[in-house]
Amino acid sequence: MRKPINFYIANVLARISRRLLLLLGRNATHFPGVVALKICPNILKYLEKPDILIGVTGTNGKTTVTNLIGDILKNENISFVSNSYGSNIVEGIVVTLLSSTKLNGSNLKPYGVFEIDERASIRIFPYLKPDYLVITNLFRDSYRRNAHYEYIRDLIDKYLPKETTLIVNSEDTISSFIGRDNQKFVFSVAPLPGETERRDSIINDLYYCPKCDHVLIYDFVRYHHIGKVHCDNCDFKNLAADLVVTAVDYEAQLITVEEKGEKFNYRLIGNNITDIYNSVTAITTLRQLGLTHQTLIAAFKNLEITATRFETVSYQDYKVVRLLAKGQNPVGTSRTLDYIRHNLDDYQATAVIFVNEDYWLKERPMEIENLSWLYDADFEYLNQPNIKQIIIGGKRTAEYQLRFELAGIDKSKLFEASNQMDTIKLLDIANLKTVVILYDTTNIPESKQLQNKILEMFKEVV
Amino acid sequence: MKIEFLYSEVAALFGENGTIKYLELTFPEAEFIYTKLNDTPYFVSSPVDLVYLGPMSENNQKKIIEKLLPYKGIIKGQIEAGHFFLFVGNAVDILGAKIIYEPGDEKAGLAIFDFYSQLDYFKRYNAMMLVDYQGIKIIGHKTQFGMLYGNNQDNYFAKVEKGIGLNKNSKLEGFKYKNLIATQIVGPLLLLNPIFTKQYLQELAHREVELPFEATMLKVYQRQIKEYQKVRKDGQ
Numbered sequence: 001m002r003k004p005i006n007f008y009i010a011n012v013l014a015r016i017s018r019r020l021l022l023l024l025g026r027n028a029t030h031f032p033g034v035v036a037l038k039i040c041p042n043i044l045k046y047l048e049k050p051d052i053l054i055g056v057t058g059t060n061g062k063t064t065v066t067n068l069i070g071d072i073l074k075n076e077n078i079s080f081v082s083n084s085y086g087s088n089i090v091e092g093i094v095v096t097l098l099s100s101t102k103l104n105g106s107n108l109k110p111y112g113v114f115e116i117d118e119r120a121s122i123r124i125f126p127y128l129k130p131d132y133l134v135i136t137n138l139f140r141d142s143y144r145r146n147a148h149y150e151y152i153r154d155l156i157d158k159y160l161p162k163e164t165t166l167i168v169n170s171e172d173t174i175s176s177f178i179g180r181d182n183q184k185f186v187f188s189v190a191p192l193p194g195e196t197e198r199r200d201s202i203i204n205d206l207y208y209c210p211k212c213d214h215v216l217i218y219d220f221v222r223y224h225h226i227g228k229v230h231c232d233n234c235d236f237k238n239l240a241a242d243l244v245v246t247a248v249d250y251e252a253q254l255i256t257v258e259e260k261g262e263k264f265n266y267r268l269i270g271n272n273i274t275d276i277y278n279s280v281t282a283i284t285t286l287r288q289l290g291l292t293h294q295t296l297i298a299a300f301k302n303l304e305i306t307a308t309r310f311e312t313v314s315y316q317d318y319k320v321v322r323l324l325a326k327g328q329n330p331v332g333t334s335r336t337l338d339y340i341r342h343n344l345d346d347y348q349a350t351a352v353i354f355v356n357e358d359y360w361l362k363e364r365p366m367e368i369e370n371l372s373w374l375y376d377a378d379f380e381y382l383n384q385p386n387i388k389q390i391i392i393g394g395k396r397t398a399e400y401q402l403r404f405e406l407a408g409i410d411k412s413k414l415f416e417a418s419n420q421m422d423t424i425k426l427l428d429i430a431n432l433k434t435v436v437i438l439y440d441t442t443n444i445p446e447s448k449q450l451q452n453k454i455l456e457m458f459k460e461v462v
Numbered sequence: 463m464k465i466e467f468l469y470s471e472v473a474a475l476f477g478e479n480g481t482i483k484y485l486e487l488t489f490p491e492a493e494f495i496y497t498k499l500n501d502t503p504y505f506v507s508s509p510v511d512l513v514y515l516g517p518m519s520e521n522n523q524k525k526i527i528e529k530l531l532p533y534k535g536i537i538k539g540q541i542e543a544g545h546f547f548l549f550v551g552n553a554v555d556i557l558g559a560k561i562i563y564e565p566g567d568e569k570a571g572l573a574i575f576d577f578y579s580q581l582d583y584f585k586r587y588n589a590m591m592l593v594d595y596q597g598i599k600i601i602g603h604k605t606q607f608g609m610l611y612g613n614n615q616d617n618y619f620a621k622v623e624k625g626i627g628l629n630k631n632s633k634l635e636g637f638k639y640k641n642l643i644a645t646q647i648v649g650p651l652l653l654l655n656p657i658f659t660k661q662y663l664q665e666l667a668h669r670e671v672e673l674p675f676e677a678t679m680l681k682v683y684q685r686q687i688k689e690y691q692k693v694r695k696d697g698q
Binding site: 140145147148150151204207208374375402403405 | 471472475476477478479480483484487498499500519520521525583586588590603605607648649650653674675678679681682685686689690693
């Protein structure tokens with residue numbers, strides 16, 4: 001393809017800016033893309049893509065799935081490029097492709113694994129046509145950016161290349177019906193033995209049948225609209241799955257994946273149901289690339305969920321748990337709160353520290369954060385006798401306190417600190433066994449500091 | 463007291479579940495009617511004290527207009543008779559003459575007020591809002607695809623101090639006519655605005671109303687008012 005002169009200028013200047021930023025110790029995953037797109041707005045058209053391109057989009061889980069796929073490709077010594085630690089909007093995709101192409105734009109990599117922001121599909125898909133697009137799930141998300149799930153669903157559906165093969169979640173009857181004419185591979189986590197239904201989520205974004213508007217019948221609700229569903233009035237129901245998680249053995253830390261009647265045991269990489277979804281999503285994707293179950297089972301033995309998202313440290317039977325709980329994302333937060341609720345038997349006397357409102361102040365200090373999302377998140381899940389303290393740190397503690405009061409949580413359990421590091425001063429450490437820290441993507445180092453300090457406090461008490 | 467939530471299974475997109483739960487807690491003795499999209503609204507056959515409708519997707523907005531159009535006369539009559547209606551977010555659009563979704567995609571509304579809505583799916587408008595309603599400051603946010611065009615000089619809900627009114631050139635927000643309030647300020651409006659809420663709910667109940675969590679609500683409100691008055695960026 002003949003390329004215009006502004007492509008070469010953009011290419012060179014973006015590479016120089018990237019080098020300079022890296023020399024300055026800065027994160028160079030976004031700005032060089034801004035430079036490139038300013039000079040050559042359709043630079044994506046001219047940058048050659050990896051031979052096989054995998055896109056990962058959806059509301060929750062896309063970073064983890066991108067990382068899992070990348071980790072396994074790395075484990076197999078398969079050369080690939082990925083934006084897993086960078087920006088997932090068009091600027092980040094450009095920067096990533098600059099690292100996988102020569103100066104003339106020709107491709108150097110056989111595989112590409114790209115996390116794609118679900119709202120950015122409009123700018124990305126006209127130029128970057130994934131061979132495979134994973135859609136992890138679609139839920140209500142940031143009101144200001146994503147409006148509502150129908151807007152995002154329709155956006156992806158409209159701009160999705162027809163030749164792209166989709167990898168979708170059978171239990172998510174919103175995202176799995178995107179791309180009516182696209183080829184699909186479907187994964188599922190069947191209702192598991194002993195699994196408790198969660199019919200108490202505040203939001204369920206799919207109440208009516210998308211085909212005939214009748215009320216949907218939920219035969220099994222995992223959470224929100226995720227589950228087994230059918231319509232009594234038409235033929236709408238979950239898509240049949242190609243790969244199904246049929247059993248989980250928490251003691252042996254194994255999940256059983258079934259494909260075409262054959263069963264395979266994989267290592268469980270985390271106890272949360274979302275960890276199981278992320279695993280089966282990655283497995284389904286990599287199966288399409290031709291990797292065998294034997295290869296994948298071996299690779300899973302070395303996998304870990306990145307410690308930036310979940311980490312437990314312990315001393316004797318005292319635990320300090322860090323859990324990522326992104327602000328503005330009511331479903332993501334609800335999943336985290338549900339995880340805490342269902343692990344309280346292990347945790348015993350627990351304090352939960354909220355320092356996840358810091359994001360907005362760091363990113364947009366001159367704006368007032370819209371905290372309405374708190375009222376769509378299931379804070380009621382923390383109304384449990386084992387939770388002895390809820391400590392909120394930061395500037396908007398009163399807003400959180402109001403939400404907790406509405407959730408029926410006794411005021412005597414609520415504590416406020418004016419900054420995140422002061423939250424630990426309010427811990428009734430002598431009467432606690434577990435502290436859970438909820439944080440956002442912008443204060444990961446601080447959450448780690450808190451975790452270390454609390455562990456030291458437990459050691460002193462013992 | 464009877465309070466009817468219209469279509470809350472699809473029309474509570476931006477935290478309005480907080481408003482619903484708060485009304486339930488404030489009036490534990492009240493009867494709450496949760497009208498689903500396939501049901502006939504309760505208020506058309508049996509008057510209620512408050513009808514509440516929150517924000518919805520554009521697809522559901524079209525369906526809701528279809529559901530309410532047959533009762534346009536009843537709605538008009540009840541508004542004239544002083545019944546309480548609270549329409550929030552793009553529920554306001556339904557009360558106008560028409561909604562232009564995209565070129566060639568329009569839908570007639572209930573035409574209760576003389577305005578129309580124009581949507582732009584490529585320009586989502588977000589703003590923090592600070593408005594004045596009868597001397598009471600109200601805070602909140604707008605998050606919307608659409609702007610409203612028309613004249614609300616004689617029947618606006620509030621004067622804008624920060625943010626926008628019907629559109630970027632307007633400083634008069636929403637509509638207030640008798641006991642109908644239609645505001646594009648979304649979210650848990652009643653929880654964030656205790657002074658307004660107390661006055662509004664007392665007018666609704668015709669008695670003194672004790673607000674649950676009033677002290678914490680006031681704490682949030684007073685701090686946020688200060689922050690809203692200081693902050694420079696008020697929309698995009």
